[in-house]
Amino acid sequence: xxxxxxxxxxxxxxxxxxxxxxxxxxxxxxxxxxxxxxxxxxxxxxxxxxxxxxxxxxxxxxxxxxxxxxxxxxxxxxxxxxxxxxxxxxxxxxxxxxxxxxxxxxxxxxxxxxxxxxxxxxxxxxxxxxxxxxxxxxxxxxxxxxxxxxxxxxxxxxxxxxxxxxxxxxxxxxxxxxxxxxxxxxxxxxxxxxxxxxxxxxxxxxxxxxxxxxxxxxxxxxxxxxxxxxxxxxxxxxxxxxxxxxxxxxxxxxxxxxxxxxxxxxxxxxxxxxxxxxxxxxxxxxxxxxxxxxxxxxxxxxxxxxxxxxxxxxxxxxxxxxxxxxxxxxxxxxxxxxxxxxxxxxxxxxxxxxxxxxxxxxxxxxxxxxxxxxxxxxxxxxxxxxxxxxxxxxxxxxxxxxxxxxxxxxxxxxxxxxxxxxxxxxxxxxxxxxxxxxxxxxxxxxxxxxxxxxxxxxxxxxxxxxxxxxxxxxxxxxxxxxxxxxxxxxxxxxxxxxxxxxxxxxxxxxxxxxxxxxxxxxxxxxxxxxxxxxxxxxxxxxxxxxxxxxxxxxxxxxxxxxxxxxxxxxxxxxxxxxxxxxxxxxxxxxxxxxxxxxxxxxxxxxxxxxxxxxxxxxxxxxxxxxxxxxxxxxxxxxxx
Amino acid sequence: xxxxxxxxxxxxxxxxxxxxxxxxxxxxxxxxxxxxxxxxxxxxxxxxxxxxxxxxxxxxxxxxxxxxxxxxxxxxxxxxxxxxxxxxxxxxxxxxxxxxxxxxxxxxxxxxxxxxxxxxxxxxxxxxxxxxxxxxxxxxxxxxxxxxxxxxxxxxxxxxxxxxxxxxxxxxxxxxxxxxxxxxxxxxxxxxxxxxxxxxxxxxxxxxxxxxxxxxxxxxxxxxxxxxxxxxxxxxxxxxxxxxxxxxxxxxxxxxxxxxxxxxxxxxx
Ligand SMILES: Cc1cc2nc3c(=O)[nH]c(=O)nc-3n(C[C@H](O)[C@H](O)[C@H](O)COP(=O)(O)OP(=O)(O)OC[C@H]3O[C@@H](n4cnc5c(N)ncnc54)[C@H](O)[C@@H]3O)c2cc1C
Ligand code: FES
Numbered sequence: 001x002x003x004x005x006x007x008x009x010x011x012x013x014x015x016x017x018x019x020x021x022x023x024x025x026x027x028x029x030x031x032x033x034x035x036x037x038x039x040x041x042x043x044x045x046x047x048x049x050x051x052x053x054x055x056x057x058x059x060x061x062x063x064x065x066x067x068x069x070x071x072x073x074x075x076x077x078x079x080x081x082x083x084x085x086x087x088x089x090x091x092x093x094x095x096x097x098x099x100x101x102x103x104x105x106x107x108x109x110x111x112x113x114x115x116x117x118x119x120x121x122x123x124x125x126x127x128x129x130x131x132x133x134x135x136x137x138x139x140x141x142x143x144x145x146x147x148x149x150x151x152x153x154x155x156x157x158x159x160x161x162x163x164x165x166x167x168x169x170x171x172x173x174x175x176x177x178x179x180x181x182x183x184x185x186x187x188x189x190x191x192x193x194x195x196x197x198x199x200x201x202x203x204x205x206x207x208x209x210x211x212x213x214x215x216x217x218x219x220x221x222x223x224x225x226x227x228x229x230x231x232x233x234x235x236x237x238x239x240x241x242x243x244x245x246x247x248x249x250x251x252x253x254x255x256x257x258x259x260x261x262x263x264x265x266x267x268x269x270x271x272x273x274x275x276x277x278x279x280x281x282x283x284x285x286x287x288x289x290x291x292x293x294x295x296x297x298x299x300x301x302x303x304x305x306x307x308x309x310x311x312x313x314x315x316x317x318x319x320x321x322x323x324x325x326x327x328x329x330x331x332x333x334x335x336x337x338x339x340x341x342x343x344x345x346x347x348x349x350x351x352x353x354x355x356x357x358x359x360x361x362x363x364x365x366x367x368x369x370x371x372x373x374x375x376x377x378x379x380x381x382x383x384x385x386x387x388x389x390x391x392x393x394x395x396x397x398x399x400x401x402x403x404x405x406x407x408x409x410x411x412x413x414x415x416x417x418x419x420x421x422x423x424x425x426x427x428x429x430x431x432x433x434x435x436x437x438x439x440x441x442x443x444x445x446x447x448x449x450x451x452x453x454x455x456x457x458x459x460x461x462x463x464x465x466x467x468x469x470x471x472x473x474x475x476x477x478x479x480x481x482x483x484x485x486x487x488x489x490x491x492x493x494x495x496x497x498x499x500x501x502x503x504x505x506x507x508x509x510x511x512x513x514x515x516x517x518x519x520x521x522x523x524x525x526x527x528x529x530x531x532x533x534x535x536x537x538x539x540x541x542x543x544x545x546x547x548x549x550x551x552x553x554x555x556x557x558x559x560x561x562x563x564x565x566x567x568x569x570x571x572x573x574x575x576x577x578x579x580x581x582x583x584x585x586x587x588x589x590x591x592x593x594x595x596x597x598x599x600x601x602x603x604x605x606x607x608x609x610x611x612x613x614x615x616x617x618x619x620x621x622x623x624x625x626x627x628x629x630x631x632x633x634x635x636x637x638x639x640x
Numbered sequence: 641x642x643x644x645x646x647x648x649x650x651x652x653x654x655x656x657x658x659x660x661x662x663x664x665x666x667x668x669x670x671x672x673x674x675x676x677x678x679x680x681x682x683x684x685x686x687x688x689x690x691x692x693x694x695x696x697x698x699x700x701x702x703x704x705x706x707x708x709x710x711x712x713x714x715x716x717x718x719x720x721x722x723x724x725x726x727x728x729x730x731x732x733x734x735x736x737x738x739x740x741x742x743x744x745x746x747x748x749x750x751x752x753x754x755x756x757x758x759x760x761x762x763x764x765x766x767x768x769x770x771x772x773x774x775x776x777x778x779x780x781x782x783x784x785x786x787x788x789x790x791x792x793x794x795x796x797x798x799x800x801x802x803x804x805x806x807x808x809x810x811x812x813x814x815x816x817x818x819x820x821x822x823x824x825x826x827x828x829x830x831x832x833x834x835x836x837x838x839x840x841x842x843x844x845x846x847x848x849x850x851x852x853x854x855x856x857x858x859x860x861x862x863x864x865x866x867x868x869x870x871x872x873x874x875x876x877x878x879x880x881x882x883x884x885x886x887x888x889x890x891x892x893x894x895x896x897x898x899x900x901x902x903x904x905x906x907x908x909x
């Protein structure tokens with residue numbers, strides 16, 4: 001039974017974080033340089049963390065599998081980042097951002113964490129502006145905002161359609177500064193393949209150099225994982241091709257609990273699939289829903305007609321119809337399922353019938369094409385490149401796609417997992433978004449964790465630790481972990497099979513999408529729990545991994561990641577099966593209201609499910625952490 | 641821009657640079673790519689070819705890629721002699737097969753430059769870019785030390801121009817396209833982005849001097865104003881930023897007590 005004590009501070013909600021900061025232990029400035037911290041990942045969460053810890057004086061080693069920290073998947077975020085600045089004077093506040101995020105997550109996140117996130121959101125914008133992030137501005141020179149799904153205020157800051165890029169480059173510049181000064185030792189092209197646990201504490205990692213194949217041991221006083229989400233378990237997604245779950249999965253197999261893996265987010269506005277060669281799905285930022293109107297034909301017969309030939313009266317602007325107060329800005333899960341329902345009714349558009357229109361004709365009439373181009377030009381360009389269609393003249397076709405994972409390694413209020421010394425930040429943890437994440441909140445969370453939370457909370461752990469001797473990597477735990485990594489590499493290369501790794505990834509993705517995608521049910525999940533282990537067996541018997549272990553070998557990299565997805569996928573389905581309710585991104589067909597909305601079960605499921613590994617072939621243990629809402633009433637989430 | 645290809649299924653020959661490692665000899669090898677669909681991306685075609693090679697027991701072609709939407713700067717192929725291929729304002733991952741015709745031979749090479757040593761096949765090492773950033777591509781502000789974000793208004797035109805420069809994805813196509821393998825557009829983009837923001841003023845001189853010096857030390861060539869760089873840039877970053885950086889550089893040299901290495905002025909020319 002894992003220890004899932006949340007360590008949430010007592011006292012009034014708005015004062016918890018301040019109180020906590022004054023109560024936790026500190027490491028004095030002169031002692032900080034005696035401690036070494038490993039940070040895996042340099043997305044928004046990892047680079048902000050590595051830079052800030054180094055500024056404080058800790059010795060930081062930063063590992064990324066990318067060839068440069070600047071290439072982390074955070075770079076691809078388009079739309080924006082939320083903060084409760086209330087610069088628009090439209091009634092925003094820390095409390096409102098807290099409330100929107102909690103409600104958006106369908107009351108499945110910890111109140112205390114979400115409130116802290118809303119509190120530090122304002123500092124993030126200050127920090128990024130000071131770094132020179134070129135946020136969008138009004139003519140007077142002040143910061144501009146837009147609105148995003150699930151909110152009735154304009155609190156999203158953005159940098160054209162490239163907000164993630166600009167925020168990441170800001171964090172990367174801070175990280176680069178610390179690398180230049182010697183505070184951070186960067187290991188690029190370095191993939192973490194195991195966590196080393198010494199006497200119950202995380203004290204190091206095992207790494208494969210992706211260029212030379214060398215496997216090395218690295219010791220530290222604490223290990224921080226900021227390795228991103230696991231959405232590529234579905235194969236097709238809006239994630240970068242290289243995004244993977246290996247770091248968190250191997251940590252899980254060393255005892256860290258994996259919380260709520262079934263909470264996955266399907267984004268409503270992506271470019272539809274065009275063929276089976278497809279390698280990824282491209283997101284069209286949700287910000288488009290500020291000015292675009294979503295519709296399908298009212299009549300099935302019209303689905304294949306040219307959109308321009310369908311008169312206004314025959315169009316169904318279904319989000320505006322069903323959710324009048326939020327309209328096209330209904331939260332992602334709600335909007336995605338509505339699109340799916342339209343397609344199920346046979347009213348989906350495009351060649352495959354799996355698409356809905358996102359139409360800018362009204363916006364162009366109202367604002368003029370130049371204004372629309374100014375706001376969304378790069379997104380229209382992306383759409384054109386991929387589809388060869390002009391969205392200024394014809395509506396875009398969009399369809400939901402896997403986009404984000406709210407689940408992740410379980411962490412306490414200090415962002416420490418149940419394994420002491422192992423911290424988890426950003427999308428890799430489960431902490432702040434409950435069962436559904438609102439738009440523009442992931443960037444906020446990644447930077448909150450890295451810039452403003454971990455710099456305080458890691459001290460509380462380290463203060464109780466003696467700095468490890470540099471020879472720690474000689475110990476038996478390190479040797480065992482290294483042997484484990486080598487054995488897995490050998491096993492993959494030794495397989496005498498015939499099929500490339502990608503075939504297995506595609507097949508896993510299809511099982512996941514069909515049975516554990518937008519809508520789930522018992523029979524489907526039980527079927528998936530049969531199919532995935534069978535596919536896994538086939539993988540090990542029939543995969544073909546060419547090349548050797550001691551050079552750059554992309555097939556080998558991919559094989560290791562897919563092997564992990566083949567295990568994680570099963571846990572995801574198991575979690576979805578045991579959560580007998582619908583909430584946020586987890587929709588169980590058995591649990592819905594007559595109008596198709598999620599039916600939560602607060603009596604039985606107002607808890608976090610944190611899965612604990614029990615060994616190969618054994619059913620993992622489902623631990624729970626109760627969600628006790630002291631300050632907010634868990635109400636039925638309604639966007640009508 | 642789109643050579644519209646009406647054949648649903650067409651074939652091309654890929655002439656690909658294969659090189660097992662930096663010290664191994666390299667050569668072009670031809671591979672047939674068949675059953676292609678014009679809506680397929682160039683990299684998806686490489687995926688399919690690689691799967692076929694794997695099944696045949698040959699080593700697949702190593703190529704760099706990640707986001708596949710033109711923002712991470714990882715992909716880096718020179719296609720038919722042009723970094724990132726035939727399109728304008730796109731990265732390799734945004735090239736679609738509708739730009740090619742049935743029967744074409746497509747030559748695929750890595751981004752070649754002295755400062756980007758070859759790793760394997762189509763992959764080169766662009767760490768030199770990180771080194772330039774580490775030398776000065778930042779504003780020194782400790783976490784937590786910032787004032788309210790609206791305390792310093794930034795004129796919209798300046799912020800927009802800074803954003804034009806900041807859009808750089810660090811792919812290195814500018815270097816690969818330049819006959820001198822110069823990194824001026826890359827460095828100018830960063831220097832201009834930060835130099836256009838009020839927050840970037842205190843370190844403006846120091847930044848440009850340090851970044852140019854590091855660029856020169858990394859083995860990039862001089863700029864002789866050919867502007868091949870901005871022509872292939874996937875974000876169409878303007879070479880005007882190079883002129884802007886040159887002005888900054890000369891001014892900074894003038895004002896500086898800092899002694900640059902002797903060949904640095906050549907690099908900024
Ligand atoms: C297309 C797209 C658009 C989005 N738009 C928005 C938006 O507008 N607003 C918003 O708030 N959110 C958005 N998101 C979500 C958001 O971008 C991500 O959730 C967030 O950036 C994740 O950041 P991260 O730091 O946790 O991880 P990542 O940025 O994914 O970084 C992971 C890091 O870990 C490293 N790594 C991983 N595994 C290993 C390993 N085993 N060994 C070594 N290194 C490893 C990688 O090299 C990388 O550096 C978007 C997501 C997508 C897919
Ligand atoms: S793969 Fe990211 S820019 Fe091409």
